[in-house]
Amino acid sequence: MTTKSTMLQVPLVGRELVAEQTMTFRFEKPADWTYDAGQSVDLTLISPSETDEEGDTRPFTLSSAPSEELLSITTRLRDTAFKREIQRMPLGTRLKIDGPFGNLGLHRAKRPAVFLTGGIGITPFRSILAETVRGVGLPYRVVLFYANRRPEDAAFLDEIAELADRDRNLMFVPTMTALEGSDLRWDGERGHIDPALLARHLEGVTGGIYYLTGPAGMVRALRTMILGVGVDQDDIRTEEFPGY
Numbered sequence: 001m002t003t004k005s006t007m008l009q010v011p012l013v014g015r016e017l018v019a020e021q022t023m024t025f026r027f028e029k030p031a032d033w034t035y036d037a038g039q040s041v042d043l044t045l046i047s048p049s050e051t052d053e054e055g056d057t058r059p060f061t062l063s064s065a066p067s068e069e070l071l072s073i074t075t076r077l078r079d080t081a082f083k084r085e086i087q088r089m090p091l092g093t094r095l096k097i098d099g100p101f102g103n104l105g106l107h108r109a110k111r112p113a114v115f116l117t118g119g120i121g122i123t124p125f126r127s128i129l130a131e132t133v134r135g136v137g138l139p140y141r142v143v144l145f146y147a148n149r150r151p152e153d154a155a156f157l158d159e160i161a162e163l164a165d166r167d168r169n170l171m172f173v174p175t176m177t178a179l180e181g182s183d184l185r186w187d188g189e190r191g192h193i194d195p196a197l198l199a200r201h202l203e204g205v206t207g208g209i210y211y212l213t214g215p216a217g218m219v220r221a222l223r224t225m226i227l228g229v230g231v232d233q234d235d236i237r238t239e240e241f242p243g244y
Contacts, residue, residue, distance in 0.1 A: 008033065009046070009094045013070065015087070019155040022120065024063065024074045025086060027095070035066055037106075037131040038124040041099035043073070045085055052081040059242070062100070063123040063156075065131035071097075074123050074155055104211065104239050106132065110140055112208040116193055116222050118147035121214030121241055126156045129163050129170065138169035141205060145193050146174045150182035173201050193222065195229050209235050216240040 014026035035041075038061070045056040064072035077083055086095075104124050106113060115125050125144060132138055144164075148154040157174060164172040175189035175197060176182070189197060202208070210231055212222045219240050227233060 007096060007098045010071065010097050011092050011094050012086070012089060013091060015091075018074060019157075020150075020152045021077045022074060022153070022155045023077055023087070024072050024155075026064075027071045027097070029069065029071045030097075035062060035100035036103070037066055037128040038104035039100035039102045039127075040124075041071075041073075041097050041101065044096035044098070045082065046094060046096060048081070048085045050081045050085060054080065054082065056082065058082050059101075061102075061123040061127070061239070061241075063126050065127050065134070067131055067135065074120065074126075076120050102239070104128075104213075104237060106139075106142075107209050109209070112141040112143070112205045114198075114202065114205070114208045114210045115142065115144040115146075115213075116210065116226070117145070117213045118193070118218055119153070119214060120155065121218070121239075122146055122154075122156055122160075124213060124239065125211075126160065129160060133163045133167045133170060138167050141169050141171070143171045143173065143201060143205060143208075145197065145201070146172070147193050148174070148176055149178040150176055151184045151186055152182060171201065173197070193225075195225065198226075198229065209237065212236065212238045214241055216242075 008030045010027040013028055016024045018024045040059055040061040042057050042059050048056055060073040062071060063074040106128060117125060151157060160172050164170045173189060175191060176186055177192055179186055210226055212219045219238050223236060
């Protein structure tokens with residue numbers, strides 16, 4: 001179900017660095033305001049101390065699960081007026097929130113799901129998996145491929161691994177593409193998401209619906225790649241993340 005869009009104000013109540021140059025911002029959830037896992041909102045600064053040509057409103061996927069007490073967004077910390085402002089504003093400062101938007105949630109058909117993402121594209125999948133695994137459990141097989149340069153850059157890496165340990169229907173396949181810059185030990189997959197990686201982990205997973213999220217260029221490349229290995233275009237769902 002997609003909830004009707006509503007403009008409200010929410011106070012910022014917390015900030016947490018969840019990976020290198022990646023921060024989660026938490027807000028009070030308005031009473032009686034609901035959303036579905038995987039949906040997004042627009043956040044607007046109210047009377048900011050600075051602005052730029054991109055304006056004071058940005059879209060964000062909610063990384064929080066609907067059953068959690070607070071609303072959360074998780075984003076890369078680029079040097080923009082919006083992100084400088086939200087990092088330094090005092091806790092309790094209010095922002096406008098508009099939404100929710102989108103319908104990237106799990107499909108109803110009893111078919112496997114394959115999630116392909118990288119970097120901050122993990123946010124809707126964190127919401128979906130936290131809500132479902134900690135609730136009723138996944139209704140079918142879900143395989144999540146998650147690419148990052150290094151473990152230090154991978155938001156929610158340990159949490160999603162814990163969710164996979166908890167639900168046998170979830171397979172988590174993180175992969176790192178630039179480990180020479182890492183100070184952490186890594187024993188998992190290496191390299192980009194490609195047909196060979198999919199083949200190693202999707203044996204026996206047939207008839208899946210594919211969900212692609214991340215920067216526009218990555219989503220386009222992933223779409224081309226899976227079409228090339230025979231996935232039907234009607235079985236692909238996408239959400240592109242702007243690079244602000």
